[in-house]
Amino acid sequence: xxxxxxxxxxxxxxxxxxxxxxxxxxxxxxxxxxxxxxxxxxxxxxxxxxxxxxxxxxxxxxxxxxxxxxxxxxxxxxxxxxxxxxxxxxxxxxxxxxxxxxxxxxxxxxxxxxxxxxxxxxxxxxxxxxxxxxxxxxxxxxxxxxxxxxxxxxxxxxxxxxxxxxxxxxxxxxxxxxxxxxxxxxxxxxxxxxxxxxxxxxxxxxxxxxxxxxxxxxxxxxxxxxxxxxxxxxxxxxxxxxxxxxxxxxxxxxxxxxxxxxxxxxxxxxxxxxxxxxxxxxxxxxxxxxxxxxxxxxxxxxxxxxxxxxxxxxxxxxxxxxxxxxxxxxxxxxxxxxxxxxxxxxxxxxxxxxxxxxxxxxxxxxxxxxxxxxxxxxxxxxxxxxxxxxxxxxxxxxxxxxxxxxxxxxxxxxxxxxxxxxxxxxxxxxxxxxxxxxxxxxxxxxxxxxxxxxxxxxxxxxxxxxxxxxxxxxxxxxxxxxxxxxxxxxxxxxxxxxxxxxxxxxxxxxxxxxxxxxx
Numbered sequence: 001x002x003x004x005x006x007x008x009x010x011x012x013x014x015x016x017x018x019x020x021x022x023x024x025x026x027x028x029x030x031x032x033x034x035x036x037x038x039x040x041x042x043x044x045x046x047x048x049x050x051x052x053x054x055x056x057x058x059x060x061x062x063x064x065x066x067x068x069x070x071x072x073x074x075x076x077x078x079x080x081x082x083x084x085x086x087x088x089x090x091x092x093x094x095x096x097x098x099x100x101x102x103x104x105x106x107x108x109x110x111x112x113x114x115x116x117x118x119x120x121x122x123x124x125x126x127x128x129x130x131x132x133x134x135x136x137x138x139x140x141x142x143x144x145x146x147x148x149x150x151x152x153x154x155x156x157x158x159x160x161x162x163x164x165x166x167x168x169x170x171x172x173x174x175x176x177x178x179x180x181x182x183x184x185x186x187x188x189x190x191x192x193x194x195x196x197x198x199x200x201x202x203x204x205x206x207x208x209x210x211x212x213x214x215x216x217x218x219x220x221x222x223x224x225x226x227x228x229x230x231x232x233x234x235x236x237x238x239x240x241x242x243x244x245x246x247x248x249x250x251x252x253x254x255x256x257x258x259x260x261x262x263x264x265x266x267x268x269x270x271x272x273x274x275x276x277x278x279x280x281x282x283x284x285x286x287x288x289x290x291x292x293x294x295x296x297x298x299x300x301x302x303x304x305x306x307x308x309x310x311x312x313x314x315x316x317x318x319x320x321x322x323x324x325x326x327x328x329x330x331x332x333x334x335x336x337x338x339x340x341x342x343x344x345x346x347x348x349x350x351x352x353x354x355x356x357x358x359x360x361x362x363x364x365x366x367x368x369x370x371x372x373x374x375x376x377x378x379x380x381x382x383x384x385x386x387x388x389x390x391x392x393x394x395x396x397x398x399x400x401x402x403x404x405x406x407x408x409x410x411x412x413x414x415x416x417x418x419x420x421x422x423x424x425x426x427x428x429x430x431x432x433x434x435x436x437x438x439x440x441x442x443x444x445x446x447x448x449x450x451x452x453x454x455x456x457x458x459x460x461x462x463x464x465x466x467x468x469x470x471x472x473x474x475x476x477x478x479x480x481x482x483x484x485x486x487x488x489x490x491x492x493x494x495x496x497x498x499x500x501x502x503x504x505x506x507x508x509x510x511x512x513x514x515x516x517x518x519x
Contacts (some may be wrong), residue, residue: 001175002335006035007035007093007096007256007322007323008093008097009040009041009093009094009097009190009248012408013494014040014041014042014190017041017189017190017193017194017197018041018042018043018044018189018190018193019046020196020197020211021043021189021193021210021212021213022046022050022051022053022054022057022210022211022212023044023045023046023047023050023213023328024046024047024049024050025044025045025046025050025051027045028042028044028045029042029044029045029186030042030043031043031098031186031187031189031190031418032454033097033098033100034098034099034100034321034331034332034333034334034366034367035096035097035100035322035330035331035366036146036321036366036367037319037366037367037368038469040097040098040190041189041190043186043189043213044213045213045214046212046213046214046219047214048218048219048222050212051181051212051219051222051223052077052222052226053182054181054210054211054212055152055210055226055227056434057074057099057207057210058179058180058181058187058207058208058210058369059151059152059179060207061179061205061206061207061208062149062151062177062178062179062208063209064178064205065174065178065179065205066148066149066177066178068159068177070124070125070128070244071147071457072119072203073124073174073175073177074122074124074125075121075203076199076202076203076204077117077118077120077121077124077171077175077202078117078121078122079201079202079203080171080198080199080202080204081114081115081117081118081121083198083201083202084110084113084114084117084195084198085086085110085114086195086515087198088107088110090194091106091109091110091163091191091194091195092106092107092110092323093323094162094163094190094191094194095109095162095163095191096111096323096330097190098159098162098187098188098190098191099160099161099162099187099188099285099288099333100286100321100330100331100332100366100368101284101285101323101330101331102285102287102289102320102327102328102329102330103323103325103327104325104327104328105284105285105330106163108164108284108446108450109162109163109164110163111450112163112164112168112449112450113163113164113167113168113171113195113319113345115450115452116167116168116172116452116468117170117171119452119453119468120171120172120175120473121175123470124175124473125231127147127473127474128147128176128473128477129144129145129146129147129469130144130145130146130147131144131145132144132145132307132432133145133481135483137490139486139487140485140486140487140488141483141484141486141490142483142484142485142486143481143482143483143484144481144482145479145481145482146479146481146482147474147477147478147479147480148177148178148477148478148480149176149177149178149476149477149478150176150178150228150229150252150476150477150478151178151179151228151229151327152178152179152180152181152226152227152228152229152383153170153173153178153179153180153181153227153228153229153230153231153476154180154181154183154224154226154227154229154230154231155169155170155173155180155181155182155183155231155332156182156183156216156220156223156230156231156233156234156242157169157182157183157184157192157233158183158185158233158234159185159186159187159188159333160187160285160288160289160290160333160390160486161188161285162184162185162187162191162192163191163192163195164316165233166182166184166188166191166192166195167192167195168467168468168472169231169233169254169467169472170182170209170231171236172467172472172473172475172476173229173231173476174204174208175473176473176476176477177210177477178207178228178229178476179207179210180208180209180210181210181212181223181226182196182209182210182211182212182254182492183211183212183213183214183216183219183220184213184222186212186213186214186215187333187334187393189211189213191220192211193211196209196211197269197422202434205345216238220242221245224242224245224246224249225245225249227251228243228251228517229251229252229254229475229476230242230246230251230252230253230254231253231254231432231465231476232253232254232255233255233256233257233290234256234257234258235258236257236414236461236462236463238310239255239257239463242255243255243464246469247293247450251422252475253464253465254457254463254464254465254466254467254475255458255463255464255465256290256416256456256457256458256462256463256465256467257290257416257457257461257462257464258290258388258390258412258414258416258460258461258462259290259291259292259294259388259414259415259416259417260294260295260386260412261291261292261293261294261295261416261417261418261419262293262294262295262296262297262408262409262412262418262423262434262436263277263295263296263297263418263419263420263421263444264296264297264402264405264409264418264419264420264421264430264434265296265297265298265299265302265306265421265422266402266405266421266422266423266426266430267299267301267302267402267422268300268422268423268426269299269302269421269422269423271302271305271309271422272309273421273442274306274421275306275309275310275312275313277419277421277442277443277444278293278296278310278394278444279310279313279317279328279372280444281293281419281443281444281445282294282296282372282392282394282444283317283328283329283372283392284329284444285330286329286330286331286332286369286370286391286392287372287389287390287391287392287393287394288332288333288337288391289445290416290417290419291438291444291445291449292390292445293394293417293419293444293445294384294388294389294393294394295394295395295397295409296311296394296397296410297397297398297399297405297408297409298396298398298399298454299398299399299400299402299405300398300399300400303396303398306396307356307374307376307396310355310356310357310374310375310396311356314357314372314374315357317329317372319365319369319371320365321366321369322395323366329372329392330366330369331365331366331367331368331369331392332368332369332370332392333368334368335367335368337371337390337391338361338370338391338497339366340389340390340391341370341373341391341392341393342361342370342387342436343383344382344383344384344387344389344391344393345359345373345375345384345393346460347382347383347384347491348375348378348382348383348384348385348395349375351378351379351381351382352377352379353375353377353378353382353395354375354376354377354378355373355374355375356374356375356376356396357371357372357373357374358370358371358372358373358374358392359371359373364390370391370392371392372392372394372497373392373394374393374394374395374396375393375394375395375396376395376396376397378395378397386412386413387465388414402430405430406430406433406434409434410434410435412460413460413461414439414458414460414461414462415435415436415458415459415460415461416436416437416438416457416458416459416462416463417436417437417438417439417440417445417448418431418434418436418438418439418440419439419440419441419443419444419445420434420439420440420441420442421441421442422442424441424442426518427441428441429444435459435460436458436462437455437456437457437458437459437460437462437463437466438454438456438457451468452468452469452470453469454468454469455467455468455469455470455471456468456469456472461519
């Protein structure tokens, strides 16, 4: 095992960060680090009155921010990029202390957030415009499309990626001219607060990003009742309730929800590379990742070779709950997550599944650590056949034809992410037939996840809307078209009879049709 490097955050620093939460009541909550089960922070709990005050302050800040130039916003975004990289050591510590993941996986979040700041900083003007559009009449009709900010975006984020999910959606929202009222998960507020503090240093107004704390059923609901748009990452069940609440107010929402993500290993795939890709795709952040792979379909001609190689690789996987960069998998975040994977493993074995690797809790490593686990012969009656585990559990299935593998991959209510391993040309064709918002060829999830210009989101019950790319920013805006008419009205000049004008337009349209056909 790697040498243990201890992690801690000074109590004075905790107090400095939690002071950024808008909370006036006496109630608090103590968070616990999954690394060792020790108390981490005492976090104040907000009231509905605090939420109201947060929205009042955000409204004022947003009105001023919406009038700032895109050049100023660009400078703030790029400064934030630099500050994230400069302060990555503390951010890595906080991510690990709150989520329990390996340090290298925590760095994925640092990289993702820095890349997001740079992407929108460099492309903001190009995305927001305004853009010229073709008018009904050439030259005399001028159309410009503007993208106006929604107003205040309610941001409700999860514990599993406390930096990435806290920032990348909200950063696009403020780049578009909005303010944010943010409720980070109760398990992981410190990481979110640290990045808000860096935003202040980067030049974003202090009231532009408000943080409140508390139960989702109380504080989250209060946010939805007041926001102009909601952005949520979490379970499908909660996402459905949020969508219903948003619909009552006719406000939009983007929801990144659950997944039961498949991998297909094609004939001709490099088995060694596919095995290494599976380790990353299934066990990064101990499998507590929305795009994590939980089902692997391997062609029968290489199934045994793949299975045995995967078991051998996992037998030498490096575990740990510390700051050592060589640790390959960290711990689960809570007793509830451990209970879920233990339940799924036991249920699958009771229904006749075979254990290939792992299968045990390891409290000697961390209180809620569970070994990376591989099952085969998992029947449809087993819970983990269809339900999302959200932990280090993957099931293997052999297949005969590629068409069968695609059908099996698509046989789910989810459609978030997928992975295909094999010769690139064939794998790309297979990828386009999989019902998922992102599909990675010869990679588990990082090719799409880390490419900020590529939209990312779910199909089916894995959610609505997209983060990243132009779509990830424009969802936080209202499209507005402004038309300017010159020379004559659209209905024609006053001196020309209407029937004659209609005839001239008909001739013109037919002529244009011929010209475009030849082109």
